Amino acid sequence: MATKELILETLLKNKGKYISGEELSKDLNVSRMAINKAIQGLKQQGYTIKSVTNKGYLLENEPDVLNKLALAAELSKERVENIEVLESIDSTNIYAKNLAQNGVNNKYVVISNEQTKGKGRLGRTFVSPKNKGIYLSIIVKPNRDISNLTSITAFSSVAVCKAIENVYNIKTNIKWVNDVYINGKKVCGILTEASIEGETGKVDYLVIGIGINVNESTNEFPEEIKDIATSLKIQTGKEMKRNILCVELIKQLDTMIDNLDKNDEYFTGYKDRCNTIGKEVEINTFTEKKLGFVKALNEDFSLTIEYPNGLIEKLSSGEVSIKNIK
Numbered sequence: 001m002a003t004k005e006l007i008l009e010t011l012l013k014n015k016g017k018y019i020s021g022e023e024l025s026k027d028l029n030v031s032r033m034a035i036n037k038a039i040q041g042l043k044q045q046g047y048t049i050k051s052v053t054n055k056g057y058l059l060e061n062e063p064d065v066l067n068k069l070a071l072a073a074e075l076s077k078e079r080v081e082n083i084e085v086l087e088s089i090d091s092t093n094i095y096a097k098n099l100a101q102n103g104v105n106n107k108y109v110v111i112s113n114e115q116t117k118g119k120g121r122l123g124r125t126f127v128s129p130k131n132k133g134i135y136l137s138i139i140v141k142p143n144r145d146i147s148n149l150t151s152i153t154a155f156s157s158v159a160v161c162k163a164i165e166n167v168y169n170i171k172t173n174i175k176w177v178n179d180v181y182i183n184g185k186k187v188c189g190i191l192t193e194a195s196i197e198g199e200t201g202k203v204d205y206l207v208i209g210i211g212i213n214v215n216e217s218t219n220e221f222p223e224e225i226k227d228i229a230t231s232l233k234i235q236t237g238k239e240m241k242r243n244i245l246c247v248e249l250i251k252q253l254d255t256m257i258d259n260l261d262k263n264d265e266y267f268t269g270y271k272d273r274c275n276t277i278g279k280e281v282e283i284n285t286f287t288e289k290k291l292g293f294v295k296a297l298n299e300d301f302s303l304t305i306e307y308p309n310g311l312i313e314k315l316s317s318g319e320v321s322i323k324n325i326k
């Protein structure tokens with residue numbers, strides 16, 4: 001690590017405390033002049049660092065840039081070794097799929113500050129402006145057979161809800177199957193992609209891609225999604241440092257992946273938040289659109305739908321739109 005990064009690491013680990021130039025110079029084995037130069041460099045990058053004679057340096061504020069050092073201040077060393085933070089990438093899902101094919105660990109995480117070709121479901125684009133949202137993909141290498149991919153995506157939406165609720169203290173909802181909503185507007189989308197062994201049908205790996213709108217203002221969303229999308233800043237009035245939410249999200253995803261057998265727990269977490277049960281919906285099965293009533297959510301995260309002609313059917317994939325909810 002360069003001197004600048006080593007200093008930042010120390011300041012981040014000692015938030016709220018002054019660290020003397022002498023201490024830094026001794027610990028990092030560099031001259032006081034080099035320390036001074038690195039501090040100036042950090043200030044230019046947007047860090048607010050107070051320097052007081054006889055006390056040292058105090059980190060007062062950080063720019064809202066996702067970076068590994070900020071994550072390292074809150075997560076274990078082993079965890080951080082399996083995280084990659086990028087400035088910009090076409091899509092973290094594409095990048096993570098390449099890594100997964102090349103043998104990285106279960107739970108390896110890729111995060112980017114920007115995506116130039118963020119992928120949404122059904123071939124849509126996921127708008128991913130620079131330094132506004134969290135664009136994260138986590139690789140899952142299940143050590144057991146996963147027959148129901150809907151479940152794991154549903155589990156992920158619960159993990160996202162818990163992370164948002166813990167950090168912002170706000171209620172979230174889930175629109176079937178995996179969109180996270182606040183006050184009737186979408187704040188997060190999830191795209192799970194799987195690599196399946198052709199011969200056995202066994203899941204080789206999964207990439208769960210999560211896009212959360214964090215610090216966007218209404219006028220920063222493109223016209224076509226302005227009515228549908230919202231951000232955590234719009235909903236809470238709080239501009240949160242994305243690293244804080246990212247840490248909590250990674251913790252919740254780790255817990256989820258370690259507990260893939262706890263269907264009951266995640267089912268309850270999902271059902272309690274699901275805004276789709278008991279609603280009239282329009283169903284898009286990709287071959288047709290039809291109206292129906294959602295009678296129940298089943299334990300495999302499918303919906304029981306009653307159609308106007310009285311026919312009752314299980315819906316395991318597709319998209320639903322709810323009246324009055326964008």
Ligand code: BTN
Pocket residue numbers: 090091092093094115117118119120121122124126134135136137188189190191208209210211212
């Ligand atoms: C949707 O709402 O249609 C799903 C959106 C999924 C977006 C995330 S952002 C991180 C990951 N990388 C991508 O290209 N897509 C997912």
